[in-house]
Amino acid sequence: MxxxxxxxxxxxxxxxxxxxxxxxxxxxxxxxxxxxxxxxxxxxxxxxxxxxxxxxxxxxxxxxxxxxxxxxxxxxxxxxxxxxxxxxxxxxxxxxxxxxxxxxxxxxxxxxxxxxxxxxxxxxxxxxxxxxxxxxxxxxxxxxxxxxxxxxxxxxxxxxxxxxxxxxxxxxxxxxxTGDPRRAAASWRVFATDPRLRAVVLLDLAAAVVTALVLVDTVVLVRAHLGGTDAGVAVALAFFGAGSMAVAFALGRLVDRFGTRALMVAGPAVLAAGSAVLAAGWVLAPGFAVLAAGWTVLGLGCSLIAAPSGRVLRDAAPEGGLAGVLAARFALSHACFLATYPLAGWAGGLDPAAVFAGAGAAVAVCGAAAALLWRPWTANP
Structure with a gap:
């Protein structure tokens, strides 16, 4: 498979x-x-x-x-x-x-x-x-x-x-x-009733804010603001992917030590901190090294949200309804991109430091709301 x-x-x-x-x-x-x-x-x-x-x-x-x-x-x-x-x-x-x-x-x-x-x-x-x-x-x-x-x-x-x-x-x-049509139809309702899944939607939104920023605006940042080349665009995107892969390689150890909830809730915190440092670095010493380091940290944060999320969906799904829950999450997470892709395109014409700071604020709000919804005692062991 x-x-x-x-x-x-x-x-x-x-x-x-x-x-x-x-x-x-x-x-x-x-x-x-x-x-x-x-x-x-x-x-x-x-x-x-x-x-x-x-x-x-x-x-x-x-x-x-x-x-x-x-x-x-x-x-x-x-x-x-x-x-x-x-x-x-x-x-x-x-x-x-x-x-x-x-x-x-x-x-x-x-x-x-x-x-x-x-x-x-x-x-x-x-x-x-x-x-x-x-x-x-x-x-x-x-x-x-x-x-x-x-x-x-x-x-x-x-x-x-x-x-x-x-x-x-x-x-x-x-x-x-083991599919059940009634369970599949109820999958969307699970997202409204289970605080863990409501938190997952907010965490997906935080990841979508940053992912859209990286995918849409990297070419503008590298070519227009830093005077780089097409190869520089590809390398910058590779740093984002490398950060994500680092979490994937260590996921088993991280889950065993910290648990799924702690990892996922930490994702927006990493994204907010990375965005803030990136904004400050861009003001003080804009350059490819600052962008590459920032993209690596943002890749880490996005993977902390995405990589372990399947465990939460599996635990929250009703019996026979996992496929429906996964389909509902698939749709909701991509609905986030319908909102964030246009925003990232519009932000491409703004000052990069302000964009990084705004993205950091947005993911911090999403992360705080998710943490409040998904309290430790609502998570399964």
Whole structure:
């Protein structure tokens, strides 16, 4: 199952690069608007269609759901090289992302049934590492492949990766299905009644504030404010990923020593402190070293929130309702990005020190509210 996740994520990274090149081939100077629209469609699919499709498919055997989602993703990506209209891209992206919004929660719901409690922490760490490695390695892999094949070939390789993921799932023995439509439908209500899950939403919002800042504004900070190069942008993003990976490598030891709640609540504190120091450093001695150090700390804070969160969702889910809870969290966390991505784009034109300070204040408020909601006595051991 981990191999299935890795190959699928590698293909997704290749498709992200290829999509930008396809948008430029179809729309020229309007390519940025095409990519932005495609990303918006992705978020809408995650927020709106994902939970509905998960609930509708709850009686379908999980192997069929996972393999079917991979098959749909492979077909949608394989069709992208043949399109000649921008609206064709939008339709195929909508199909692709709806399938991804089904696959990811279903995949996450299987993992805790394959391992014990200790193994689950390790599985969450590996899953986080896979996401971080995808963000770091896929652009480099795409650049190497583009020296050998045209960008349309990246879509073909992505389709192959989804087919390989489906084959791995198909040949893996999975636990018996335990889904219940009534439990799946109640999953959203759990987020309103369980203080731990309300706190998780606030923590996801804190992570979304910082992640959007990093992903959207790094290019402006490096190129416009520091006079750096395209390679400098990639290196800065790598520091953010490295901070996240450091937590993933140490997750098991951290959970054993401090517990899930302490780690997750510490995430916004790390983010707020990192943002404050980054703002001060930018005023006193702006430079790439300050940005790289700040991005590393922000990567640490975001991973403290994201990496162990699966344990909380597993503990809070009603019997037979884990897939629904994961789908609801998947939608809610991406709804946060629908708000923070535009804000980060607007903030790109402001003074960086003020932006860092504002981000720090926002995550501090989210973290304080989450800590008040999720008191130690509300957390399971």
């Amino acid at each position: 981990f191999a299935a996740q890795v190959v699928a994520l590698a293909g997704t990274g290749l498709a992200t690069v290829a999509l930008g090149l396809l948008a430029f081939a179809l729309a020229g100077d309007r390519a940025a608007a095409v990519v932005a629209t495609a990303l918006t469609i992705k978020m809408v699919a995650y927020v709106g269609a994902g939970p509905l499709l998960t609930a509708a498919l709850v009686r379908v055997p999980r192997r069929a759901v996972l393999v079917g989602a991979d098959a749909v993703r492979a077909l949608a990506v394989a069709a992208l090289p043949w399109v000649d209209q921008v609206w064709h891209v939008y339709v195929l992206i909508a199909v692709l992302q709806c399938a991804s919004a089904v696959f990811t929660p279903a995949f996450q719901a299987v993992i805790p049934e394959l391992v014990d409690d200790r193994g689950y922490t390790g599985a969450l760490a590996l899953s986080r590492l896979a996401y971080d490695l995808e963000a770091l390695a896929s652009p480099l892999l795409a650049a190497a492949l583009l020296a050998l094949v045209p960008f349309h070939g990246l879509f073909a390789l992505t389709a192959v990766s989804f087919a390989a993921s489906a084959a791995l799932v198909l040949t893996t023995e999975l636990p018996r299905d």
